[in-house]
Amino acid sequence: MGSPAEPKRRVAFVLIDGLGDVSIPRFGNKTPLQAADVPNLDAIASAGVNGLMDPVEVGLGCGSDTAHLSLLGYDPRVYYRGRGAFESMGAGLAMSPGDIAFKSNFATLDEKTGIVTSRRADRHFEEEGPILCVALDRMKLPSFPEYEVRVRYATEHRCGVVVKGPRLSGNISGTDPLKDNRLLLEAKALDDSDEARHTAAVVNELSREISKILVSHPLNAKRLAEGKSVANIVLLRGCGIRIEVPQFEKKHGLWPCMVAPTKIIAGLGLSLDIDILEAPGATGDYRTLLTSKATAIAKALSTPLQTSPSVFVPGEDEHKPGRSDGYDFGFLHIKAIDDAGHDKASVFKVKGLEAVDRAIAQLAKLLWQAESTGNFQYFICVTGDHSTPVEYGDHSYEPVPFTICRLKDFVGAVGGESSVLETSLDPFPLPTVKAGEDLNEAIGLEKGRKCKQVQAFCGDSVFEFNEIAAARGCLGRFPGSMLALMSHVNSISVPFILVEIAAIHDLVHPSADMFIEPQSLLKNNDLVSSGWHVPSSTDRLIFAASSVIYKLCVSDSSFFFQYTSLTRMCYILGRSFHGESSFPSAFSTLFGELPKETWYCSDLYNWEGFWYASSHLPAAMAARLNFQANDSDVFLTSSMKTGNTWLKAIIPTIMNPIGCMDDDNNDPLLKRHPNELMPSLEVHLFKENPNPDLSYMSSPRLFQTHVPYPIRVHVFGPFHDHVLSYCKESIKRPEKILFLKYEDMKKDPRAELRRLACFLGRPFEKEEEVDKVLWRCSLERLKNLEVNQHGADPWLGFEYKFYFRRGSAGDWKNNMSNEMKEKLDHIAAMKFEGSGLGFGH
Template sequence: MPQQKLLLLLIDGIGDVAVGKLGEKTPLQVAKTPWLDQLAASGLNGLMDSVEPGLACGSDTAHMSILGYNPRQFYRGRGAFETMGAGLDMIPGDIAFKSNFAYMDRESGVVISRRADRHFEGLGPTLCAALDGVYLPSFPDHTVAVKYATEHRCGVRVRGPGLTDTITGTDPLKDGRLLVNCEPTEPTKEADMTSRLVNELSDVFYNVLHDHSINHDRKKAGKNPANCVLLRGCGSCIDIPSIEKLHGFKSFLIAPTCIIAGLGMTAGMDILQVDGATGDYFTDFTAKGNAAVKALGTEAYDFGFLHIKAVDDAGHDRNVDYKCKFIERIDAMMGGVISQLAEIEKTKDIEFTVIVTSDHSTPVLYGDHSCEPVPFCISRVKHTAAAAANHNIITSTGDQVTLYDEISAAQGGLGRFCGDQVIPIAKRFMHTKSV
């Protein structure tokens, strides 16, 4: 039997609901996706609830579930993932936050905009350098490290005695609300101390940013100053078995988004850096696809995880045109990936399986994650390549679905299932005799 290898393409936030502007269809139904449709036509399809039905989950818990880690058992907040992905190490006892640069009216305490600016790449590293190592007068035994992540985000790590992640953050979650005062979520002295430390940290960050020359210049230019850091998702590092120990896969992850990269590090996956991969609208999809093909074609790996972010950004920005546009660009990338993997199969005793799915829905009408299940497809590369060459031939491994979208997937042979079944489904599919 040929060597079996798996590529999982996860298109962040691809799921949606019917949009009036699109004739009561979803962006995925309207976008032209010939390659994703070929995958659906030559494979097995279904609907997936990343964690459980009815839960509008975050990307971190969704990815944990899909990779086989029960978030209700292991999850300790997203801050550690973001911080590790940004390049800061974590040791037991540290706490960390996934943080936003925001604009706050100091006099009222209202967070005017939770994202000071989406296009922040030129400013973020400089502001993070100004915040890195700030001194907390009331907590001299604790140190603070700050590292730029992506867009308007940064990772913040606090190290020192007696810290706990059983606290709230400072993020009001919506624009136009008061900055939240950090409080304990458990009645312990550690939580009380940590809450006081975080509130002081928030004030110190504001003072540094308020006086920074970048923000003086932004105000003169009529732009929102990035004068506040929203400390979100406090977390500590977790101890989980590696992907190789859990599933037997030698794995890599391509994900410029720091929170996903940090989760991959925690799971012992090799994090591959790709030039031009930015995790936003300007990312180089082709470069990411080519890097995944190159890695899977070596002896080093038999499982590759390729994470694409731009579609989720379009959902959060409520930009239906962008969502359709980036779905189509990802489809074109997959055409190149499938074609290259098919060529490798001709020269090596390897059989590639491809999964395409998402972590959650991000409807453009809502601008946030929602609880709708997402489409799931699993197919063999050789069958997809054959279908593409022979105009929608449906092979005997497939069901009757011929389109990759939320409505069509509901008719698939896999039915509806939860994210913790993804790897078991993949293993059964990979080790079923190919025809």
């Protein structure tokens, strides 16, 4: 791999889980990265090249497992088969192709009611968890004696469970209800195959037998006597099947290693044949020792000058020696920042990032000591796998900052070799945060970052590491799959973004005309004030996507704050809305810069991860910029052909008292098409005027929109991740978000109508009122009304009669081949896996 006289090129890739965030009011509308004092991360950005990265694709709020697959060069749509296999392999369970595994929790079950009272029996289960896992390991299933069950403790309340045997399918749901105080679920087949149905039966017996063993275990009797929650069930979710995956080294020509105490990431690495290094004291939680992680990666990348750390082997008690020639690619995973996001610990996320910055300095010192021998040339890359905003508490779709530099340029950016070598290598714990601690008092936010730079050291013109600054980088916004363009590390092409970046350094200069700063179009200070309106009031949405209906409170800034506000798109918006150009003609130049696809006969443009027709995109942008929400607003947001015309009749009828009375002559459905009763944002209200006067609308205002939820190259697409996100939000905020299935509306319309009426604050007092609404809004009546049989939509040109079809759930199967149906079933199963969501038609 290259001439011996040449230094070996090696990459330290630091992945900060949950790195990205959004602006937080208590931080002066800064993100945690902006608020934190991170001079070493800033130095990497100042010394290298930068950009915003979508780990999988634009607009996708991905999980860590799918994001890591993408960043490591494996398309998750091809290679992802559930996270259970990763979790179990990371816990030390060897798996063969065809085995299935689960990401599992020790939990507490009310045996009388079957309700899971706590999905986490005890977060501090380090002593008792291994004991219970030993009791479960190699258990027998009475009805299925040919199957082998392996159980291994992972961390906290988690364990890995593997089932080995014939005819197993990963296409089943789990037993985890995903929320406390819900019934324990039964595993169900997610397709019509005999293997899936058989596997569901095996897993349901496994769940029952696990409970029997745990209920009778003396450890639980002891916990009960001590007043602690018993661990009498293991919740099984995220069923994954082990499949053959190309080895990382074969695929990319790089010898890889990884430090990842988080079991699921370690298991993912093992499935790609990446060596998992031993790092004493490193954990997947707040107790981790970052110094140990940095030291392990530095040793692996500087071997043979130093001895490589030992390597973890699944199914074996002993570790094996690391590779004698060392590794080309060292992947350092840091989990604690993601935990801070999930725990909504804003101050800790800032302090945690400062601790990560300190570990980066230690890593740089160790690598510089090796590079100074002349044997190596190092590159440091830092990014995240997704955003986990602390005010949201879950993964989101915002892009993450990305930066990479040569180590020698980093040394120059921090002030020279003496500054690097004076870094202490003493281990340190993550910081602690007191309850109610204020960030201003904790880190002196009002003073800003220390040693503030005002220009880049080299590379592009970015000189600090955060979500906003990265948008100015020369790499622009790019998908994580670009990181997979790897070949041989010592032949100068590991890839455009990883090692060949050395050549880019020589081309990019802050004054270069070829890189025009979006900052010149829209200043950082204008990020929020320039128009991305965050409503202070609470507007409500009902969202129907592929047979699903939602309602959502969108007061969270994460729904409105987008980093693309630093791009030309927002600049065009700003000019148009201040009268400097016509509307929507100001967008003509924008369309030429957006990704474009053809769907049927229409040109669609991708903006922020969604596909829009050219006639809808300006209105969608205008609505997001200028729409002012009222507390009483109700939104129906739906993908096309999902029953939303039916709902546009039902919702106004419920909200209008006349709709429940016997006075049919005043029924608004007799004179107006449902589209007129709930006007669309992008089709009606904002299409011609970017800031329409809506004062004529009486309260409660009823709106409808298709934006921005749907399918791959399909107008307003994709939609699976939004189904999941709104499903989760409906659980968190049931008073603001209603989650309905179209199939349920067809199966039991009376029950679903009552739910909808109560949710809208118009509960029925008499059964006759339910009957009246059902009759007025029946599809048969709506089809036959005179107003719906003649005329056409003045905005779209479609004849009104075409808005009413058969209305049969599952009718799509009558229009597709078996192969197409199987593909759609597989996609839905993969997207909804572990969520408990499924569609029975």
